[in-house]
Amino acid sequence: MKKIIRITTVPASLSKLLFGQLKFMSEHYDIIGVSSNDKHNSLKKIALQESIPTIGIDMTRKITPFKDLVSAYKLYKLFKKEKPFIVHSHTPKAGTLSMIAAKFAGVPHRLHTIAGLPLLVATGKKRWLLNTVEKITYAFATMIYPNSHGLYHIILEESFTTTKKLKVIANGSSNGIDVEQFNPNIFDINKKKNLKASLNINETDFVFLFVGRLVADKGIKELLEAFNSISKTYKNVKLLLVGDFETELDPLDERTLEIKDTNPQIISTGWATDVRPYFAIADVLAFPSYREGFPNVVMQAGAMELPAIVTNINGCNEIIIEGENGCIIPVRDAEALYDAMLNVYNETYKYDKAKCRELIVKRYQRQVIWDGLLQEYKNLENK
Known part of the structure; x- marks a missing residue:
């Protein structure tokens, strides 16, 4: 050969x-x-x-x-x-x-x-x-x-x-994407309840999820700023951060770190070998990155029947079809991100979970x- x-x-x-x-x-x-x-x-x-x-x-x-x-x-x-x-x-x-x-x-x-x-x-x-x-x-x-x-x-x-x-x-x-591995049917109700309990997430909580490196280029500053505002009004929301910090190449600023450390509705898990359980207990992926190639996390979320809030950058704006499997917002815009997160929470934006998965299976x-x-x-x- x-x-x-x-x-x-x-x-x-x-x-x-x-x-x-x-x-x-x-x-x-x-x-x-x-x-x-x-x-x-x-x-x-x-x-x-x-x-x-x-x-x-x-x-x-x-x-x-x-x-x-x-x-x-x-x-x-x-x-x-x-x-x-x-x-x-x-x-x-x-x-x-x-x-x-x-x-x-x-x-x-x-x-x-x-x-x-x-x-x-x-x-x-x-x-x-x-x-x-x-x-x-x-x-x-x-x-x-x-x-x-x-x-x-x-x-x-x-x-x-x-x-x-x-x-x-x-x-x-x-x-x-391995659509057999990234399949919500793998996780039953008991598995999801146990994971939520271990993270102090209530059954009635609405969970925003971010998966990736916790660095400036991923839009973490805007994400924490937007969520911090939402959490002051709504006490049944949680932000789940799954990923590691990268302090050498692209550190977060002090204000962003302060929000993360002082807001009790923000949960940081650190790096995870298997991210699928976190998709299974979330309601929406929030991924306000500044730049991407073709982000796996957005495809993974879709395969797990999650809609995604993404920025208008290459890759993200190809995977997400506005109004069908998520919404697209401007880059570095905390206010637009706040509005989108609030609209998903209030069900102003409604998504068909099956359609979110179908679009990934068909294309990717x-x-x-x-x-x-x-x-x-x-x-x-x-x-």
Whole structure:
């Protein structure tokens, strides 16, 4: 079988972002997974999970010229040794380093999937630097796969590359949703009651849910500000925050942290291995992110029959159809978010739970994405 190397900057992306996909592809190709080493021996776990060999090459998420050069050289040596016919990267740093290394190693097909553009919220010199790095990645790649149509158009608007190198696989998303796993029928009434009780959520409470990193770019400031206002009037509302803080790259401001720590109607669970139980006890997902590629959490919520309040950004505004499975509000607008949350709470906005799930199953179930990417690989064999 022909060989393909799939690569991400950190192993969490390899195991979660692409869960199940590498195992599926290994039925058709010789797949090798590459990512950084970590203290949890994640690469060994991924090897077992996906039934593929994995190789550790350390990469940093920040721009670190000397370390990046070392990483690129190690990737070059790996590609020369393994001689893959495709190197397919995800995440920014892995994309830049592997596309350059693969080009010099003579890999014929150098593919990079774009799942978001952090540069969109950068300004000044940082924006210029990130733009430059992005253009370098695209220049060394032979194909770029934005995981949403919105990203496709942004890439063209920014003149990062041309339409000849761009393609959206299937309906978007990097890996789709396992609609059998994300199914509300898995959780019976007793399971939901027990979880609510453990979190001090009453049966009569209305639960707003956020799932993701608790960072500024996810709109946490606006979310907590809006909820804080609602909770002053309504005592039967709860805001459930499921995710970790990331204090180094994108910290929250002091006022936001103060609201989180002092409002008793805000519940923070920390990082969760399985987020499905939290979807099962929630009434609506509130996801006011500033930027996304194609957010899994919004698809997961829909599959669990939850409507979502999202911002008008690429990915989110493709998954959510206004009035059918959620509503779309402006970015960085706490007042608009407050109004939307209040309207859902008061049932001014009413949603058909079955329709929320149906829209995800029809457009984004995992096999649709896998089959689309497999066909892309097959097409490259003939070039």
